[in-house]
Amino acid sequence: MESNIGQGTEKIYYKDAYQSVFTARAIACEPAGEGFDVILDATAFFPEEGGQSADTGRLFLSGSAGRDGDAAKEECIPVFDVRIRDGIIFHRVKTPVPEGTAVRGEIDWARRFSNMQQHSAEHLFSGFVHSRFGYENVGFHLSDREVTMDYSGPLTEADVSSLEADVNAAIWRNFESRQLFPDKETLETLSFRSKKEIEGQVRLVEYPGVDLCACCAPHVRRTGEIGIMKVVSSQNYKGGTRIFMLAGERAYRLLTEEHRILQDVSRGFSTSYPNVPGRIRELREDTISLRRALAEAAAKQLEDKIGQLPEDLENVCLFTAGVDPVVLRKAVNAITERHSGIAGIFDGNEENGYRYILGSRISVQPLQTALRENFGAKGGGSEKMAQGSVRAKKEDIEKLFA
Ligand SMILES: [Zn+2]
Known part of the structure; x- marks a missing residue:
């Protein structure tokens, strides 16, 4: 055929x-x-x-x-x-x-035109990367979901921002693109970007002053039709840089969505956009110091509880919620110094289960085995100290200790 x-x-x-x-x-x-x-x-x-x-x-x-x-x-x-x-x-x-x-x-014209916007923006970006950094575009991917370009060298965040600014300035200068089908002799005199050796007639797409590249895809007639180009993110990739970007309506949709989210967040904080990052930092610091205060209070409460235990009690079983594992371990040690049986502290609740630590001067194994056999507890440890997790009723665990 x-x-x-x-x-x-x-x-x-x-x-x-x-x-x-x-x-x-x-x-x-x-x-x-x-x-x-x-x-x-x-x-x-x-x-x-x-x-x-x-x-x-x-x-x-x-x-x-x-x-x-x-x-x-x-x-x-x-x-x-x-x-x-x-x-x-x-x-x-x-x-x-x-x-x-x-x-x-x-x-489907809307989809095609969007692809033209993305592809033309890619050429502008790659042209600037090439002239300013000397890197090649070694991979390009344009689907309905995302647009990525891979460059052969490292680009910092500041580099990427300034390239993005160059591309948008070129878009707004609204100049014409050209396509050329040069003969062999002319081709040899031209310097252009190309991903591979091309056989037969070469088609070049030119954005005068910015880029000349061998390409098979449809492009916008004037750069202004791209509208806007936005870099979504960039990351190190195989020793170079992968850029995620969007152009035209896709960029507009992204920015609209991001703006809506920022508006929502700033309303939630009752503050203006520029103050949002500061408010988030403050909240994070508040959370850290509150957590620390809460942990200190829980540790103090546990210490008081241990101090009030009857001295002749052999096995000790205590329940806590949200106490740091290091504090729990110290508390178990403190109990085993004063009580001759097995000490166990269960941190958590019945619904989500408990993380527990067991300690004893003799052996925790009888209790560890009982927890496993009765409630399917998971965990391990040594003869004198064990830890694990279990989901069971508080009173059922207490019965094992009694
Ligand atoms: Zn192309």
Whole structure:
């Protein structure tokens, strides 16, 4: 079938990235996966290529006119994936499209335009990274969920912010992009970014003064159409930097959502936006000192409880809530010094269970075994000290000690 098409599918998106509706003829159709792959003589559908996900849309097949001269009904076939192989573009559909059929194609324009915004913003960002830091873009990924670029060297947060500012300034200068199909001789004189060696005709996309790059994807005509570009986050990645970014409406949605959250938080704190980080720091410090005071009070209470225990008591069983394990361990030691049996402290509650520590001058094992056998306690330790966790009723645990 590939001989039918010679040079490969005519790519309408090269001629005009803004053409979302087109007419074409089906050259071949073959079973593929759970559907069929349709090859057209021309298409506006951008296939999955260069890290960008494929366009989606529909093919319309004109039906024959009705018997009573009704207008012909069109059959609508959704295109849910598009791939390219050796220059030929395959449209994945669920229903076969007979060879020779005239079709009208329509791509999901909003989605395509968003992809153009993301991809064009990527070129601007990569152009600035290249001219300012000399790094290559070694990986690009553009899906409905996220947009990432991987650069071959480290970028600090300050670098990323200033690159983002450069990109947005370039967007607002609203200059034209160009695509070039240079011949071999011209190509050799040009310096451009490229991820790989390209055979055959090279297509270059130029953002004059910012970037020149070999690329197969549709781009915006003027940078202003990108609207805005926002870096979402950056991280160290394989010795370089991975950037997560959004452009156009996707960036607008992100910023709107973040603004709504910040508004909510600032209302919750009854303070203005700039004071929110300070209020959070204050609250965190308050929480830390309150926790410390609470732990100290609980330790004091435990110490008092231990002091009031009858001296002739052999086994001691105490219950606490939210006491530091170090304090509990010290308390168990204090009890075993004064009482000859087994000391146990259970910290927690019946609903969520207890973390416990057992101690004894002789052996804690009889009790550890009883806790395991009666209540399925989990834990371990030595002959004289053990710890674990258990979920049981307070009075049932107390019975074991009695
Ligand atoms: Zn590109």
